[in-house]
Amino acid sequence: MDGPTIAASQPIVGISSVDIDGHKKCSRNYEKWTADLHRILCMQGGDDDGSYARNSEAPASAIDLSKPFLVEAINRMKLFRGESSLRIADLGCATGINTLSAVDFLVENLEKRYSNESVKKPEFEAFFSDLPSNDFNTLFRSLPPMNIKGLHQHTRSSINSRRYYAAGVPGSFYDRLFSTGKLHVAISLSALHWMSKIPVAVVDKNSKAWNQGRAWIDSARKEVVEAYAEQSEQDLKAFLHCRAEEMISGGLLYILMAGRPDAEHPEHQLGDPDSRAKHPFTNSMDEAWDDLVTEGLIDEETRDSFNIPAYMRSIEEVRRAFNQCNAFDIGRIEFQRVPEHSKEKQEEWIRDPLSYGRTKANLVRATLKPMIEAHLGSSKLSEEMFKRFETRAAADTKMLHKTCYYGIIVVFAIRKLDFYCNPLHHQYQMSYAQRFVDLQRNRHDPLGDIIVLNFSNANPKRSVASSDDVMTRFAEE
Amino acid sequence: MDGPTIAASQPIVGISSVDIDGHKKCSRNYEKWTADLHRILCMQGGDDDGSYARNSEAPASAIDLSKPFLVEAINRMKLFRGESSLRIADLGCATGINTLSAVDFLVENLEKRYSNESVKKPEFEAFFSDLPSNDFNTLFRSLPPMNIKGLHQHTRSSINSRRYYAAGVPGSFYDRLFSTGKLHVAISLSALHWMSKIPVAVVDKNSKAWNQGRAWIDSARKEVVEAYAEQSEQDLKAFLHCRAEEMISGGLLYILMAGRPDAEHPEHQLGDPDSRAKHPFTNSMDEAWDDLVTEGLIDEETRDSFNIPAYMRSIEEVRRAFNQCNAFDIGRIEFQRVPEHSKEKQEEWIRDPLSYGRTKANLVRATLKPMIEAHLGSSKLSEEMFKRFETRAAADTKMLHKTCYYGIIVVFAIRKLDFYCNPLHHQYQMSYAQRFVDLQRNRHDPLGDIIVLNFSNANPKRSVASSDDVMTRFAEE
Known part of the structure; x- marks a missing residue:
C-alpha cells in the first residue's frame, strides 16, 4: 500500500x-481519453x-x-x-x-x-x-x-x-x-x-x-x-x-x-530504495506493460503513451x-x-504470495482501472494488464520480506483576511463594519485577529492582512 | 400522459x-419494501x-x-x-x-x-x-x-x-x-x-x-x-x-x-370522466394486475396490497x-x-394503437418500475405486469379518440418575516439591526417590506409578521 x-x-x-x-505524436487513444478525463477518471x-x-x-x-x-x-x-x-x-x-x-x-x-x-x-x-x-x-x-x-x-x-x-x-x-x-x-x-x-x-x-517504457516518473x-x-x-x-x-x-x-x-x-x-522498488507504480507495473507488448497484445506506442x-x-x-x-x-x-x-x-502474504499479488492488483484496480480501460479502449485488455501485474507482484517474493x-x-x-474595499459601495462598508464587530468579539481566537480596513481609496483595493500587518484604520458607518 | x-x-x-x-395483515413483500422505500423508490x-x-x-x-x-x-x-x-x-x-x-x-x-x-x-x-x-x-x-x-x-x-x-x-x-x-x-x-x-x-x-382490487384511489x-x-x-x-x-x-x-x-x-x-378512465393508474392498471392473478402469476393478496x-x-x-x-x-x-x-x-397513435400501448407502458415504467419491482420481488415478474399493461392500454381503442x-x-x-428574538443575546440584535437596514434599503420590493421587532421581552419570543402586521418597535444598538 x-x-x-x-x-x-x-x-x-x-x-x-x-x-x-x-x-x-502519441497514440489516438491517449488523445481521446485525456481530452475528456474528467468524465472517465x-x-x-x-x-x-x-x-x-x-x-x-x-x-x-x-x-x-x-x-x-x-x-x-x-x-x-x-x-x-x-x-x-x-x-x-x-x-x-x-x-x-x-x-x-x-x-x-x-x-x-x-x-x-x-x-x-x-x-x-x-x-x-x-x-x-x-x-x-x-x-x-x-x-x-x-x-x-x-x-x-x-x-x-x-x-x-x-x-x-x-x-x-x-x-x-x-x-x-x-x-x-x-x-x-x-x-x-x-x-x-x-x-x-x-x-x-x-x-x-x-x-x-x-x-x-x-517517458519511454515507464508508466510513472x-x-x-x-x-x-x-x-x-x-x-x-x-x-x-x-x-x-x-x-x-x-x-x-x-x-x-x-x-x-x-x-x-x-x-x-x-x-x-x-522515501527509500525498497519502497520505491516495491511501489505498485514502478517495477511490477512496468513489467506488466512490457508483458502485454511481448505477447503482442499491444504495441510499444500504446505502452509508452500511458502515464500515471x-x-x-x-x-x-x-x-x-x-x-x-x-x-x-x-x-x-x-x-x-x-x-x-x-x-x-506481511506474515500472511509471505505464507501466500499469490494472495499478495491479488491484493496489490486490487489496489491498482481501485485507483487506475477507469484510466487504463480508457487508455486501452477495452475492459478485457485492461483486465489482461491487471492479471500480468498480479503475477509480477506475486513473483517478486524478495520484496515481500521488506517492510516499506x-x-x-x-x-x-x-x-487570511482579505478585503476588496470600495467606499463608493455602501453595502461593502456595512458588511465590513459587521465583520469588524464579529472580529472584536472573537479577538481571543488564536488566529485571524488582525484586520486591515482601508476605505480612503476611491478605487476598489485589495488588502491582505497577515500576522505582520496591523489594523490601520476603521471607517465606521 | x-x-x-x-x-x-x-x-x-x-x-x-x-x-x-x-x-x-398485508403481504410480506409489502412490509419489506414500504419499510425502506426511500432506498428503492x-x-x-x-x-x-x-x-x-x-x-x-x-x-x-x-x-x-x-x-x-x-x-x-x-x-x-x-x-x-x-x-x-x-x-x-x-x-x-x-x-x-x-x-x-x-x-x-x-x-x-x-x-x-x-x-x-x-x-x-x-x-x-x-x-x-x-x-x-x-x-x-x-x-x-x-x-x-x-x-x-x-x-x-x-x-x-x-x-x-x-x-x-x-x-x-x-x-x-x-x-x-x-x-x-x-x-x-x-x-x-x-x-x-x-x-x-x-x-x-x-x-x-x-x-x-x-382498497381491494384497485391500485389507486x-x-x-x-x-x-x-x-x-x-x-x-x-x-x-x-x-x-x-x-x-x-x-x-x-x-x-x-x-x-x-x-x-x-x-x-x-x-x-x-378532472373529467374520460381523463379518469384513460389515466394509466386506473382501468388499464387494474386490468393488468387482474391478468397476473388470472394467469396464476401472483395471488390476490399481492395484487390488493399494491397501492400507488x-x-x-x-x-x-x-x-x-x-x-x-x-x-x-x-x-x-x-x-x-x-x-x-x-x-x-394522438393521430399517430390512432393509426398505430400498439405504439400507443408501448408509450403508455414506458411512462408507467418510468415512474412505477422501482416500486413494482420491489413489491413483486422480481424484475421478471414486474416486466410481465408492464406487458399486460401495454396490451390492455393498446386494446382500449375507444379511449384513443378522446382528448384527455x-x-x-x-x-x-x-x-414571511420570522424572528426568534432575545435581548440577552447581543449577536441576535446585531443581525436584526443589519437585516433592518437591508430591509429599509429594499423597501420598494413588493413583498416582505414589513417588519416586527420586539426586543423588550426577556424571553425568546417568536414574532411572525404578515402583511397585516406593522412595525412595532426597533431597538437600535
Missing part, C-alpha cells in the same frame, strides 16, 4: 495539453473486490495517524460565533469508508470545540466533492439518516446517525466549486497528489521529456520529472487560488496528500505554492512516514 | 406505518426507453406552460441586495431534461430581474435534491461546465454552460434537507403529489379503508380516499414546515404539482395546509388543465 494507491480521485481534467499545443466505484470502497484501508490508516494533527488545526481555527451554520467541504471525497468517517470526525471535534468554549453550536453543512465520474449514488445511499435535535425526521434514528446536512458537489478541485467566501472548513484527504493532466511532453516522442530522466513537477506546481497553485476565493477569512484548510521527504530529489518519489498522473511533492514545494498564493497562513506542515501494511498482513513505507504530507492553514 | 405519470420522485419515506401500528434512472429521462416530456410541457407564472413569482420576490450569493433548491429534481432546464430558466430570470433593477448580480448556488435512490450520477454527468466570469476554469466553455454552482442533496423533502434560514428560492416541480407513504389502512383487510370507496387525503395533508404540512425552517424571510417557494379541480371530490382524482402513493390535491386543500403552517404568504395559486398530448401524437387532460396546481408563496 504505497503512496499513490492511497489516493482519491482528482486526476486529469479539462482540455488535454495535447490538443492545445498541437502535438499529435475516478476511483473505481461500486463495492466489489476491485472497488475503491474495498481498497481504501491505507488512506484510512493515514487519515487515522493524522487525526491529532486535525484536532490541533480545529483547536487553532477561528470560532465563527456569528454564523448559524458552518460549511465544510471534503475535496476529492471518493466513495468509501473514509469519506464519511473523516467528516464525522471533523464535525464531532468542531462540536467539542464549541462546547468547550461554551459557544452555541452552529449547524453543519458538509459538501462531498469529487469529479462527476465519482460514484455519488453509492456515497449518497451510504449516508446514515440525520439526527439533529428539532428535526422533523420520518426516518429511523440510529447510533450511526449524522449531525450535518449533506450535499454532493461534482467537479474538479482545480476549478471553482463553491460560491465566493462561504466555506469555513475545507479538507482534502489523499487526493491532491493526483495531477489535473499528464504533461504533453512526456508522451511526445520528439521531446526530451518523453520514479527514477525517470530529469526532463520527465521536471515536466511532472511543473504540472504539479501549476495544479497546487490553481487549487489554492480557487480555495482562497471560496473560503471565508479565518477558515481552515486541511490537506493530507501523498508526498516525499524533503531530502529526496523528485526523481525519487518514494501522480506526483509526490516535498514540503518545500508545498510551502512555495502557499507562499505564492499568499492567501493562507500555514499553521503547521509535516512529512510523515506510514508503514504500507501491518506485520500480520509511503510518505504523506499533512498541512493546515488559515485563510 | 396523465397526472401522476408526470411526477418526479418523492414517494414513501421512512418507517412504514405498518410497523408503527402493528398491523401485519425513484423515477427510473438511466436513459433507455423506460427511463424517466426519456419519459418526461409531459412534466416538461407542464413546466413550460407555467413559466409565465414563475416569471411573475420572480418579479414579485424580494431582491436580496446584501447577499453575495443566492441559494436555490430544486426539490424532487429527478434526472432528465426538466431537471437542468428548470433551474437554468430560474437563474436566467433572476439575473434579468437584478439587471433590470440595476442591482449587482449575486452568484447562484443550485441544490438538486431528491431521494438517495435517484440517479444522481447521471444528473451530475449531464451538467454542462461552468461559465462564470473570473473563474479559473480548465474546462471548455460552451453555449450550454451553466451560471451557477451545482450540488446534489440526497433526502426526502418531507424532512429537513438544508440548514436553517439559508434558502432564497425553493422550487418543486411535478413531485409533491407523491406521498411519503401508503396509509396502512388501505392495505389492511380488516379495515373499512381496505380514483373512484374508490370513501374510506380509502379519506385515508389517502389524510396522509396527503400530513405530508404537505411536513413539507411546508421544513421549508419554513430552511428558507430566509422574503424567500420564494414555487410549487407545481399534479392536482384536481376544486369542484371535484377527492374520489375523482382527475399519489394524491391529487385541490386548491382548497393546498390553501388549508399553507394557512395552518402560517409561515408563507401565498402570492398566487391556480389550477391549470394540460392536454395529455399533442393532436399529432391532466390537472396541475401551481402556487408561489413568500416566506
Whole structure:
C-alpha cells in the first residue's frame, strides 16, 4: 500500500495539453481519453473486490495517524460565533469508508470545540466533492439518516446517525466549486497528489521529456520529472487560488496528500530504495506493460503513451505554492512516514504470495482501472494488464520480506483576511463594519485577529492582512 | 400522459406505518419494501426507453406552460441586495431534461430581474435534491461546465454552460434537507403529489379503508380516499414546515404539482370522466394486475396490497395546509388543465394503437418500475405486469379518440418575516439591526417590506409578521 494507491480521485481534467499545443505524436487513444478525463477518471466505484470502497484501508490508516494533527488545526481555527451554520467541504471525497468517517470526525471535534468554549453550536453543512465520474449514488445511499435535535425526521434514528446536512458537489478541485467566501472548513484527504493532466511532453516522442517504457516518473530522466513537477506546481497553485476565493477569512484548510521527504530529489518519489522498488507504480507495473507488448497484445506506442498522473511533492514545494498564493497562513506542515501494511498482513502474504499479488492488483484496480480501460479502449485488455501485474507482484517474493513505507504530507492553514474595499459601495462598508464587530468579539481566537480596513481609496483595493500587518484604520458607518 | 405519470420522485419515506401500528395483515413483500422505500423508490434512472429521462416530456410541457407564472413569482420576490450569493433548491429534481432546464430558466430570470433593477448580480448556488435512490450520477454527468466570469476554469466553455454552482442533496423533502434560514428560492416541480407513504389502512383487510382490487384511489370507496387525503395533508404540512425552517424571510417557494379541480371530490382524482378512465393508474392498471392473478402469476393478496402513493390535491386543500403552517404568504395559486398530448401524437397513435400501448407502458415504467419491482420481488415478474399493461392500454381503442387532460396546481408563496428574538443575546440584535437596514434599503420590493421587532421581552419570543402586521418597535444598538 504505497503512496499513490492511497489516493482519491482528482486526476486529469479539462482540455488535454495535447490538443492545445498541437502535438499529435502519441497514440489516438491517449488523445481521446485525456481530452475528456474528467468524465472517465475516478476511483473505481461500486463495492466489489476491485472497488475503491474495498481498497481504501491505507488512506484510512493515514487519515487515522493524522487525526491529532486535525484536532490541533480545529483547536487553532477561528470560532465563527456569528454564523448559524458552518460549511465544510471534503475535496476529492471518493466513495468509501473514509469519506464519511473523516467528516464525522471533523464535525464531532468542531462540536467539542464549541462546547468547550461554551459557544452555541452552529449547524453543519458538509459538501462531498469529487469529479462527476465519482460514484455519488453509492456515497449518497451510504449516508446514515440525520439526527439533529428539532428535526422533523420520518426516518429511523440510529447510533450511526449524522449531525450535518449533506450535499454532493461534482467537479474538479482545480476549478471553482463553491460560491465566493462561504466555506469555513475545507479538507482534502489523499487526493491532491493526483495531477489535473499528464504533461504533453512526456508522451511526445520528439521531446526530451518523453517517458519511454515507464508508466510513472520514479527514477525517470530529469526532463520527465521536471515536466511532472511543473504540472504539479501549476495544479497546487490553481487549487489554492480557487480555495482562497471560496473560503471565508479565518477558515481552515486541511490537506493530507501523498508526498516525499524533503531530502529526496523528485526523481525519487518514494522515501527509500525498497519502497520505491516495491511501489505498485514502478517495477511490477512496468513489467506488466512490457508483458502485454511481448505477447503482442499491444504495441510499444500504446505502452509508452500511458502515464500515471501522480506526483509526490516535498514540503518545500508545498510551502512555495502557499507562499505564492499568499492567501493562507500555514499553521503547521509535516512529512510523515506510514508503514504500507501491518506485520500480520506481511506474515500472511509471505505464507501466500499469490494472495499478495491479488491484493496489490486490487489496489491498482481501485485507483487506475477507469484510466487504463480508457487508455486501452477495452475492459478485457485492461483486465489482461491487471492479471500480468498480479503475477509480477506475486513473483517478486524478495520484496515481500521488506517492510516499506509511503510518505504523506499533512498541512493546515488559515485563510487570511482579505478585503476588496470600495467606499463608493455602501453595502461593502456595512458588511465590513459587521465583520469588524464579529472580529472584536472573537479577538481571543488564536488566529485571524488582525484586520486591515482601508476605505480612503476611491478605487476598489485589495488588502491582505497577515500576522505582520496591523489594523490601520476603521471607517465606521 | 396523465397526472401522476408526470411526477418526479418523492414517494414513501421512512418507517412504514405498518410497523408503527402493528398491523401485519398485508403481504410480506409489502412490509419489506414500504419499510425502506426511500432506498428503492425513484423515477427510473438511466436513459433507455423506460427511463424517466426519456419519459418526461409531459412534466416538461407542464413546466413550460407555467413559466409565465414563475416569471411573475420572480418579479414579485424580494431582491436580496446584501447577499453575495443566492441559494436555490430544486426539490424532487429527478434526472432528465426538466431537471437542468428548470433551474437554468430560474437563474436566467433572476439575473434579468437584478439587471433590470440595476442591482449587482449575486452568484447562484443550485441544490438538486431528491431521494438517495435517484440517479444522481447521471444528473451530475449531464451538467454542462461552468461559465462564470473570473473563474479559473480548465474546462471548455460552451453555449450550454451553466451560471451557477451545482450540488446534489440526497433526502426526502418531507424532512429537513438544508440548514436553517439559508434558502432564497425553493422550487418543486411535478413531485409533491407523491406521498411519503401508503396509509396502512388501505392495505389492511380488516379495515373499512381496505382498497381491494384497485391500485389507486380514483373512484374508490370513501374510506380509502379519506385515508389517502389524510396522509396527503400530513405530508404537505411536513413539507411546508421544513421549508419554513430552511428558507430566509422574503424567500420564494414555487410549487407545481399534479392536482384536481376544486369542484371535484377527492374520489375523482382527475378532472373529467374520460381523463379518469384513460389515466394509466386506473382501468388499464387494474386490468393488468387482474391478468397476473388470472394467469396464476401472483395471488390476490399481492395484487390488493399494491397501492400507488399519489394524491391529487385541490386548491382548497393546498390553501388549508399553507394557512395552518402560517409561515408563507401565498402570492398566487391556480389550477391549470394540460392536454395529455399533442393532436399529432394522438393521430399517430390512432393509426398505430400498439405504439400507443408501448408509450403508455414506458411512462408507467418510468415512474412505477422501482416500486413494482420491489413489491413483486422480481424484475421478471414486474416486466410481465408492464406487458399486460401495454396490451390492455393498446386494446382500449375507444379511449384513443378522446382528448384527455391532466390537472396541475401551481402556487408561489413568500416566506414571511420570522424572528426568534432575545435581548440577552447581543449577536441576535446585531443581525436584526443589519437585516433592518437591508430591509429599509429594499423597501420598494413588493413583498416582505414589513417588519416586527420586539426586543423588550426577556424571553425568546417568536414574532411572525404578515402583511397585516406593522412595525412595532426597533431597538437600535
